[in-house]
Amino acid sequence: MTAESTSESHEPGRLLYDPATDQVGEYRDRAGPYVMLRPVGGGVEWQADPAAVRPATDRERLGAGVRAANHRTRSLPSLPPPLDEASRPPRPVPGCAACLALAERREAARAAYDRSAETDANVLLRQHQRKEHRA
Template identity: 85%
Template structure:
Protein backbone atom coordinates (compact mmCIF):
# COMPACT_ATOMS: atom_id res chain seq x y z
CA UNK A 1 0.00 0.00 0.00
CA UNK A 2 2.82 2.41 0.69
CA UNK A 3 4.79 3.57 -2.30
CA UNK A 4 8.22 5.06 -2.73
CA UNK A 5 6.64 8.48 -3.32
CA UNK A 6 4.60 8.30 -0.10
CA UNK A 7 6.60 9.86 2.72
CA UNK A 8 6.38 7.96 6.00
CA UNK A 9 6.89 9.60 9.35
CA UNK A 10 9.19 7.85 11.85
CA UNK A 11 7.01 6.20 14.47
CA UNK A 12 4.08 5.55 12.11
CA UNK A 13 2.51 2.19 12.94
CA UNK A 14 2.32 -0.16 9.97
CA UNK A 15 1.08 -3.72 9.60
CA UNK A 16 3.48 -6.16 7.92
CA UNK A 17 1.45 -9.11 6.51
CA UNK A 18 4.65 -11.10 5.85
CA UNK A 19 5.33 -11.33 9.60
CA UNK A 20 1.81 -10.68 10.92
CA UNK A 21 3.17 -7.93 13.18
CA UNK A 22 2.68 -4.24 13.72
CA UNK A 23 5.87 -2.18 13.66
CA UNK A 24 6.97 1.40 14.05
CA UNK A 25 8.44 2.83 10.87
CA UNK A 26 12.09 3.77 11.44
CA UNK A 27 13.74 4.44 8.07
CA UNK A 28 14.46 3.07 4.62
CA UNK A 29 17.22 0.54 3.92
CA UNK A 30 17.66 0.13 0.19
CA UNK A 31 14.44 -1.26 -1.29
CA UNK A 32 13.08 -2.09 2.17
CA UNK A 33 11.81 -0.16 5.16
CA UNK A 34 12.93 -0.80 8.71
CA UNK A 35 10.23 -1.55 11.26
CA UNK A 36 10.69 -1.93 15.00
CA UNK A 37 8.30 -3.74 17.36
CA UNK A 38 6.04 -1.41 19.34
CA UNK A 39 7.79 -0.73 22.66
CA UNK A 40 11.23 -1.54 21.29
CA UNK A 41 13.12 -4.56 20.12
CA UNK A 42 14.99 -5.87 17.12
CA UNK A 43 14.17 -4.12 13.84
CA UNK A 44 13.22 -6.03 10.73
CA UNK A 45 13.13 -5.24 7.03
CA UNK A 46 9.80 -5.22 5.24
CA UNK A 47 8.63 -4.79 1.67
CA UNK A 48 7.10 -1.29 1.52
CA UNK A 49 4.66 -2.35 -1.23
CA UNK A 50 2.99 -4.87 1.10
CA UNK A 51 2.69 -2.65 4.19
CA UNK A 52 -0.48 -0.85 5.22
CA UNK A 53 -1.39 1.43 8.12
CA UNK A 54 -2.28 -0.55 11.24
CA UNK A 55 -5.93 -0.62 12.25
CA UNK A 56 -7.01 0.62 15.68
CA UNK A 57 -7.42 -2.99 16.83
CA UNK A 58 -3.91 -3.91 15.62
CA UNK A 59 -2.42 -0.84 17.31
CA UNK A 60 -4.15 -1.69 20.59
CA UNK A 61 -2.97 -5.30 20.43
CA UNK A 62 0.63 -4.24 19.73
CA UNK A 63 0.57 -1.77 22.63
CA UNK A 64 -0.86 -4.38 25.03
CA UNK A 65 1.83 -6.89 24.00
CA UNK A 66 4.53 -4.24 24.56
CA UNK A 67 3.22 -3.38 28.04
CA UNK A 68 2.94 -7.06 28.98
CA UNK A 69 6.48 -7.74 27.77
CA UNK A 70 7.82 -4.75 29.73
CA UNK A 71 5.98 -5.86 32.88
CA UNK A 72 7.31 -9.41 32.66
CA UNK A 73 10.88 -8.21 32.06
CA UNK A 74 11.01 -5.80 35.02
CA UNK A 75 12.45 -7.15 38.23
CA UNK A 76 9.82 -7.65 40.87
CA UNK A 77 9.99 -5.50 43.96
CA UNK A 78 10.96 -7.15 47.21
CA UNK A 79 8.15 -7.51 49.73
CA UNK A 80 7.91 -4.68 52.24
CA UNK A 81 9.80 -5.24 55.45
CA UNK A 82 7.73 -6.03 58.47
CA UNK A 83 8.85 -6.17 62.10
CA UNK A 84 9.71 -9.88 61.87
CA UNK A 85 12.09 -9.38 58.95
CA UNK A 86 14.10 -6.61 60.62
CA UNK A 87 16.75 -7.38 63.22
CA UNK A 88 15.31 -6.92 66.72
CA UNK A 89 16.47 -3.92 68.73
CA UNK A 90 17.67 -4.49 72.27
CA UNK A 91 15.52 -3.01 75.04
CA UNK A 92 17.47 -0.21 76.75
CA UNK A 93 18.68 -1.17 80.21
CA UNK A 94 18.22 -4.94 79.73
CA UNK A 95 21.48 -6.84 80.27
CA UNK A 96 20.25 -9.97 78.41
CA UNK A 97 19.23 -7.89 75.37
CA UNK A 98 22.59 -6.11 75.39
CA UNK A 99 24.51 -9.43 75.60
CA UNK A 100 22.55 -10.94 72.68
CA UNK A 101 22.97 -7.76 70.60
CA UNK A 102 26.74 -7.87 71.23
CA UNK A 103 26.79 -11.53 70.16
CA UNK A 104 24.95 -10.57 66.97
CA UNK A 105 27.40 -7.72 66.22
CA UNK A 106 30.41 -10.00 66.78
CA UNK A 107 28.93 -12.55 64.36
CA UNK A 108 28.19 -9.81 61.82
CA UNK A 109 31.78 -8.52 62.10
CA UNK A 110 33.06 -12.08 61.50
CA UNK A 111 30.70 -12.49 58.50
CA UNK A 112 29.10 -15.45 60.26
CA UNK A 113 25.51 -15.11 59.03
CA UNK A 114 24.39 -18.28 60.78
CA UNK A 115 25.53 -17.05 64.20
CA UNK A 116 24.03 -13.63 63.43
CA UNK A 117 20.67 -15.25 62.68
CA UNK A 118 20.91 -17.39 65.83
CA UNK A 119 21.49 -14.26 67.94
CA UNK A 120 18.48 -12.55 66.32
CA UNK A 121 16.28 -15.57 67.05
CA UNK A 122 17.43 -15.72 70.67
CA UNK A 123 16.92 -11.96 71.09
CA UNK A 124 13.36 -12.21 69.70
CA UNK A 125 12.55 -15.15 71.96
CA UNK A 126 13.92 -13.27 74.98
CA UNK A 127 11.92 -10.15 74.10
CA UNK A 128 8.69 -12.14 73.69
CA UNK A 129 9.19 -13.83 77.06
CA UNK A 130 10.47 -10.89 79.10
CA UNK A 131 9.34 -7.64 77.47
CA UNK A 132 5.90 -8.24 76.01
CA UNK A 133 2.90 -7.53 78.18
Protein backbone atom coordinates in the same frame (compact mmCIF):
# COMPACT_ATOMS: atom_id res chain seq x y z
CA MET B 1 0.75 7.42 -5.91
CA THR B 2 3.37 4.64 -5.98
CA ALA B 3 4.43 2.51 -3.04
CA GLU B 4 7.84 4.17 -3.22
CA SER B 5 6.41 7.65 -2.73
CA THR B 6 4.05 6.39 -0.01
CA SER B 7 6.89 4.87 2.03
CA GLU B 8 8.87 8.10 1.71
CA SER B 9 6.03 9.94 3.46
CA HIS B 10 6.26 7.75 6.59
CA GLU B 11 7.45 9.58 9.65
CA PRO B 12 9.58 7.82 12.27
CA GLY B 13 7.33 6.39 14.95
CA ARG B 14 4.33 5.81 12.69
CA LEU B 15 2.78 2.38 13.18
CA LEU B 16 2.64 0.21 10.07
CA TYR B 17 1.30 -3.28 9.48
CA ASP B 18 3.63 -5.75 7.78
CA PRO B 19 1.58 -8.61 6.25
CA ALA B 20 4.71 -10.73 5.66
CA THR B 21 5.30 -11.05 9.41
CA ASP B 22 1.69 -10.32 10.51
CA GLN B 23 3.07 -7.69 12.92
CA VAL B 24 2.60 -4.03 13.62
CA GLY B 25 5.87 -2.17 13.73
CA GLU B 26 7.07 1.34 14.37
CA TYR B 27 8.60 2.88 11.24
CA ARG B 28 12.25 3.75 11.86
CA ASP B 29 13.88 4.52 8.50
CA ARG B 30 14.78 3.11 5.12
CA ALA B 31 17.63 0.68 4.52
CA GLY B 32 18.27 0.24 0.84
CA PRO B 33 15.09 -1.01 -0.81
CA TYR B 34 13.44 -1.84 2.54
CA VAL B 35 11.74 0.02 5.36
CA MET B 36 12.92 -0.74 8.88
CA LEU B 37 10.25 -1.53 11.45
CA ARG B 38 10.66 -2.07 15.19
CA PRO B 39 8.19 -3.90 17.44
CA VAL B 40 5.91 -1.64 19.48
CA GLY B 41 7.53 -1.22 22.88
CA GLY B 42 11.04 -1.92 21.56
CA GLY B 43 12.94 -4.89 20.28
CA VAL B 44 14.87 -6.04 17.25
CA GLU B 45 14.10 -4.19 14.02
CA TRP B 46 13.19 -6.04 10.87
CA GLN B 47 13.16 -5.21 7.17
CA ALA B 48 9.86 -4.98 5.35
CA ASP B 49 8.85 -4.53 1.74
CA PRO B 50 7.73 -0.90 1.38
CA ALA B 51 5.17 -1.90 -1.25
CA ALA B 52 3.49 -4.33 1.16
CA VAL B 53 3.31 -2.31 4.40
CA ARG B 54 0.31 -0.15 5.16
CA PRO B 55 -0.79 2.09 8.03
CA ALA B 56 -1.99 -0.01 10.97
CA THR B 57 -5.70 0.06 11.78
CA ASP B 58 -6.92 1.25 15.18
CA ARG B 59 -7.50 -2.37 16.20
CA GLU B 60 -3.99 -3.42 15.13
CA ARG B 61 -2.40 -0.47 16.97
CA LEU B 62 -4.38 -1.24 20.12
CA GLY B 63 -3.45 -4.95 19.97
CA ALA B 64 0.23 -4.15 19.50
CA GLY B 65 0.13 -1.72 22.45
CA VAL B 66 -1.52 -4.31 24.69
CA ARG B 67 1.06 -6.97 23.72
CA ALA B 68 3.89 -4.52 24.48
CA ALA B 69 2.38 -3.63 27.88
CA ASN B 70 1.93 -7.31 28.75
CA HIS B 71 5.52 -8.05 27.75
CA ARG B 72 6.81 -5.18 29.93
CA THR B 73 4.78 -6.45 32.88
CA ARG B 74 6.09 -10.00 32.51
CA SER B 75 9.69 -8.82 32.18
CA LEU B 76 9.70 -6.58 35.28
CA PRO B 77 11.79 -7.94 38.11
CA SER B 78 9.75 -9.36 40.92
CA LEU B 79 9.75 -7.68 44.29
CA PRO B 80 12.43 -8.82 46.70
CA PRO B 81 11.27 -11.20 49.41
CA PRO B 82 10.31 -9.58 52.68
CA LEU B 83 13.12 -9.19 55.18
CA ASP B 84 13.33 -11.93 57.74
CA GLU B 85 14.21 -11.09 61.33
CA ALA B 86 17.92 -11.84 60.76
CA SER B 87 18.03 -9.33 57.88
CA ARG B 88 16.46 -6.48 59.82
CA PRO B 89 18.63 -4.03 61.74
CA PRO B 90 18.83 -5.10 65.40
CA ARG B 91 16.80 -3.14 67.94
CA PRO B 92 18.52 -1.92 71.09
CA VAL B 93 17.47 -3.61 74.32
CA PRO B 94 15.57 -1.05 76.44
CA GLY B 95 17.66 0.28 79.32
CA CYS B 96 21.02 -0.95 77.97
CA ALA B 97 23.50 1.92 77.54
CA ALA B 98 25.78 -0.12 75.22
CA CYS B 99 22.86 -1.02 72.92
CA LEU B 100 21.76 2.61 72.86
CA ALA B 101 25.29 3.84 72.03
CA LEU B 102 25.62 1.36 69.14
CA ALA B 103 22.15 2.25 67.82
CA GLU B 104 23.08 5.95 67.91
CA ARG B 105 26.32 5.14 66.09
CA ARG B 106 24.28 3.33 63.43
CA GLU B 107 21.88 6.29 63.03
CA ALA B 108 24.79 8.74 62.71
CA ALA B 109 26.34 6.57 59.99
CA ARG B 110 22.97 6.32 58.22
CA ALA B 111 22.54 10.11 58.36
CA ALA B 112 26.03 10.51 56.85
CA TYR B 113 25.18 7.96 54.09
CA ASP B 114 28.05 5.79 55.30
CA ARG B 115 26.62 2.34 54.65
CA SER B 116 29.82 0.60 55.69
CA ALA B 117 29.82 2.22 59.13
CA GLU B 118 26.09 1.51 59.41
CA THR B 119 26.70 -2.18 58.73
CA ASP B 120 29.60 -2.21 61.22
CA ALA B 121 27.33 -0.75 63.93
CA ASN B 122 24.69 -3.41 63.20
CA VAL B 123 27.28 -6.20 63.46
CA LEU B 124 28.63 -4.81 66.74
CA LEU B 125 25.10 -4.44 68.14
CA ARG B 126 24.25 -8.05 67.22
CA GLN B 127 27.49 -9.30 68.78
CA HIS B 128 26.80 -7.31 71.94
CA GLN B 129 23.25 -8.64 72.14
CA ARG B 130 24.38 -12.25 71.70
CA LYS B 131 27.00 -11.86 74.40
CA GLU B 132 25.14 -9.72 76.94
CA HIS B 133 21.44 -10.32 76.29
CA ARG B 134 21.25 -13.96 75.30
CA ALA B 135 17.67 -15.03 75.83
